[in-house]
Amino acid sequence: MRALKGTVGLVSWIALVATSSRSADFCGESGEPSLLQLSPKQACTPIAYLKTHKTGSSTMQSILLRLAVRRRMEIFWPDCSGDFNYPSHFPGPMAEKVPANHQFDMILHHAVLNVSAFRSYLKPSAFFVTVLREPVSQMTSVFNWYRRFYNWASLDEFIDYLATSPEEQQRPRRIGRHLGIARNFQARDLGFYESGGRANSSDAEVASWIKSLSDVFSYPSKGLVVIKERYDEGLILLQHALRVDLEDVSYMAMRVQDASSAKYEEPTARQSRRIRDLANIDAQVYDHFRQTFEALWEDRRGSAKLDDSIEELRQVNDNLTTSCRESNGSHCELFVEDLPELRNMVRQKLGLETCARPGKVHAQDPEYMLSAL
Numbered sequence: 001m002r003a004l005k006g007t008v009g010l011v012s013w014i015a016l017v018a019t020s021s022r023s024a025d026f027c028g029e030s031g032e033p034s035l036l037q038l039s040p041k042q043a044c045t046p047i048a049y050l051k052t053h054k055t056g057s058s059t060m061q062s063i064l065l066r067l068a069v070r071r072r073m074e075i076f077w078p079d080c081s082g083d084f085n086y087p088s089h090f091p092g093p094m095a096e097k098v099p100a101n102h103q104f105d106m107i108l109h110h111a112v113l114n115v116s117a118f119r120s121y122l123k124p125s126a127f128f129v130t131v132l133r134e135p136v137s138q139m140t141s142v143f144n145w146y147r148r149f150y151n152w153a154s155l156d157e158f159i160d161y162l163a164t165s166p167e168e169q170q171r172p173r174r175i176g177r178h179l180g181i182a183r184n185f186q187a188r189d190l191g192f193y194e195s196g197g198r199a200n201s202s203d204a205e206v207a208s209w210i211k212s213l214s215d216v217f218s219y220p221s222k223g224l225v226v227i228k229e230r231y232d233e234g235l236i237l238l239q240h241a242l243r244v245d246l247e248d249v250s251y252m253a254m255r256v257q258d259a260s261s262a263k264y265e266e267p268t269a270r271q272s273r274r275i276r277d278l279a280n281i282d283a284q285v286y287d288h289f290r291q292t293f294e295a296l297w298e299d300r301r302g303s304a305k306l307d308d309s310i311e312e313l314r315q316v317n318d319n320l321t322t323s324c325r326e327s328n329g330s331h332c333e334l335f336v337e338d339l340p341e342l343r344n345m346v347r348q349k350l351g352l353e354t355c356a357r358p359g360k361v362h363a364q365d366p367e368y369m370l371s372a373l
């Protein structure tokens, strides 16, 4: 029965890909028959992806990694690390090894956003993308994901830690306890502190910083802030802006935690208030971009039949998830749920050496924690 269901899922996925596979005109080539068939090197929109934490950012990275393979786009890799010197300056020591020369098509790994430094590595007219998440749910995800590394006894202990830890926490590269988790995690990823923001910045200063971000991520010509709570809508807008095919933005969700597990803690109303108060900058950024997103979506949905595209995307995703969990057919090659494994598959496809995977190590080993980023 399972096998039959998998076959039906696979057949309908292939049918969907076949029917929805249009020419990727923006990249110059037409008639690409399959997602995994490599096309010659093509000129595509360079992408500056700012990978935030616990926002659905790994799923987005997986989509962009596949896009890079399909379009033969050149990725700026932080060697085998999962980040560019996070949470310190981008790109860190990589700058000596790889001087900036507008040479890459994509930046995809965790970093602190520095728009001009990102641009200096990318070909001209890069499209800026990021994902933001409602801050209480983001910090709940952070707590439940990282608690095994930090040994927080409870959500209250985690919130106490946030309240007492410095806003802009630096991580000595090899000491796991200071991995970099701090309040206003998303604002820090977006470069708030690096651009001079402080815990006691005035409302006007925060508003001015948000305005500068709005410009960097302004849709459709410059960029897009995807809202985690409107993920698929965001992907459809991304698909339109990059002028890629629907299957280019199809995905299997990554790093999904089991919220029904006994170990998963949801905040009480009081804990939610505490988190939201501590993440005051994140709350302002999120509220701003959520509003912008809703207005954008309302503006676009009627004219372009975007609701139909969402249905189609969800069907493709469901079929992919079912068929690729049940079989490892060739169309599933790059639809794996383990991010480091996917990165290795992509490196192989792009002719690079694969990275060593850490073996089974103790959860307190800092190397292990780095790889978990």
Ligand SMILES: Nc1ncnc2c1ncn2[C@@H]1O[C@H](COP(=O)(O)OS(=O)(=O)O)[C@@H](OP(=O)(O)O)[C@H]1O
Residues within 6 Å of the ligand: 052, 053, 054, 055, 056, 057, 058, 059, 141, 142, 145, 228, 229, 231, 253, 254, 255, 256, 257, 258, 372, 373
């Ligand atoms: N497509 C899509 N839509 C909505 N939500 C999604 C999606 N993909 C992943 N997720 C959720 O994102 C959380 C994982 O975030 P990240 O991938 O950013 O984590 S990480 O920082 O890379 O470790 C994790 O949230 P929690 O399960 O609450 O922890 C995932 O469930």
